[in-house]
Amino acid sequence: MDLAALVRRLPKAELHLHLEGTLxxxxxxxxxxxxxxxxxxxxxxxxxxxxxFDSLASFLAVYYPAMEVLQTEQDFYDLAMAYxxxxxxxxxxxxxxxxxxxxxxxxxxxxxxVIEGYSRAVAEANLAGVDGQPISAALIMCFLxxxxxxxxAETLTAAIPYQDxxxxxxxxxxxxxxxxxxxxxxxxxxxxxxxxLTMHCDIDQPGSIDNIRQVLEMIKVDRIDxxxxxxEDAALVELVRDRGLGLTCCxxxxxxxxxxxxxxEIVDLLGRxxxxxxxxxxxxxxxxxxxxxxxxxxxxxxxxxxxxAQLARKSIEASWLGxxxxxxxx
Ligand code: ADE
Ligand code: ZN
Numbered sequence: 277m278d279l280a281a282l283v284r285r286l287p288k289a290e291l292h293l294h295l296e297g298t299l300x301x302x303x304x305x306x307x308x309x310x311x312x313x314x315x316x317x318x319x320x321x322x323x324x325x326x327x328x329f330d331s332l333a334s335f336l337a338v339y340y341p342a343m344e345v346l347q348t349e350q351d352f353y354d355l356a357m358a359y360x361x362x363x364x365x366x367x368x369x370x371x372x373x374x375x376x377x378x379x380x381x382x383x384x385x386x387x388x389x390v391i392e393g394y395s396r397a398v399a400e401a402n403l404a405g406v407d408g409q410p411i412s413a414a415l416i417m418c419f420l421x422x423x424x425x426x427x428x429a430e431t432l433t434a435a436i437p438y439q440d441x442x443x444x445x446x447x448x449x450x451x452x453x454x455x456x457x458x459x460x461x462x463x464x465x466x467x468x469x470x471x472x473l474t475m476h477c478d479i480d481q482p483g484s485i486d487n488i489r490q491v492l493e494m495i496k497v498d499r500i501d502x503x504x505x506x507x508e509d510a511a512l513v514e515l516v517r518d519r520g521l522g523l524t525c526c527x528x529x530x531x532x533x534x535x536x537x538x539x540x541e542i543v544d545l546l547g548r549x550x551x552x553x554x555x556x557x558x559x560x561x562x563x564x565x566x567x568x569x570x571x572x573x574x575x576x577x578x579x580x581x582x583x584x585a586q587l588a589r590k591s592i593e594a595s596w597l598g599x600x601x602x603x604x605x606x
Contacts, residue, residue, distance in 0.1 A: 286588035289370035292524035297558025298359040307345035352393025364409035366567040395441040414443040421454035444472030522594025529557035539576040553591035
């Protein structure tokens with residue numbers, strides 16, 4: 277069997293996936309038409325040509341405006357279902373998916389519309405599988421770190437009535453001058469309410485290593501998104517390994533926003549016993565779903581079937597499934 281077929285068959289978890297980052301050009305066009313929105317493009321190629329960037333900031337400048345086509349509960353449902361279909365084709369058996377409510381509420385779409393649409397797709401997938409494949413799915417609500425701490429607190433309050441549909445909270449968007457400490461209170465409250473906690477510590481951002489220290493020491497996260505800059509500090513590597521924290525790495529996304537897949541760092545951390553796993557981040561924009569990320573890393577770092585299987589196992593270990601559910605997938 278060739279490596280691509282083997283990778284797709286490995287049971288795996290995807291833990292770093294922004295639902296809004298799965299908006300493929302064809303779905304964007306279909307939603308624009310359904311909602312009567314003129315997006316300025318009329319073909320897949322024209323939309324794809326707008327998906328141009330070379331840094332986190334320039335990516336986000338394309339990413340947020342593209343969301344204008346998401347208006348109704350059905351739109352959010354369709355987006356999540358399209359991703360889940362793509363995920364099961366890649367062997368994903370567990371998906372813990374980010375969504376950004378403030379990117380929608382800030383343009384007038386009610387919180388309830390967003391969560392009702394996404395959670396309907398999650399409930400259907402959990403009940404009946406997707407395309408005949410079993411999958412378990414969950415939602416992680418991210419706060420936008422370049423919005424105010426008050427806005428994050430309000431968003432957490434808005435989520436309380438829907439808490440049974442949201443497994444954890446995260447932090448994303450532009451990291452420049454937006455340290456984890458800014459959100460310490462909201463994350464402490466989320467912890468008290470029973471949410472799992474994770475935060476983006478993006479690659480090579482100014483202050484990356486200080487932000488990683490904050491998420492570990494002050495916020496006490498249950499996982500770190502990206503976070504490969506821990507290689508700069510052996511004590512942090514030990515801490516992450518000893519706490520059994522997952523590090524959700526995204527090789528193809530890394531290569532877009534920093535020109536470096538960070539293959540050396542990922543393989544190094546895997547060798548040191550850290551729960552690193554591979555994910556697609558924003559696959560519609562970065563041009564690769566989860567299996568493509570495994571294969572890109574394999575090619576870059578000359579990895580074979582054994583390392584692919586090891587990374588797939590790590591993804592399940594790093595998930596927030598219970599022990600029995602993990603054991604069933606390992
Ligand atoms: N939002 C969507 N993708 C993101 C990423 N990779 N980093 C920060 N915010 C994001
Ligand atoms: Zn991300």
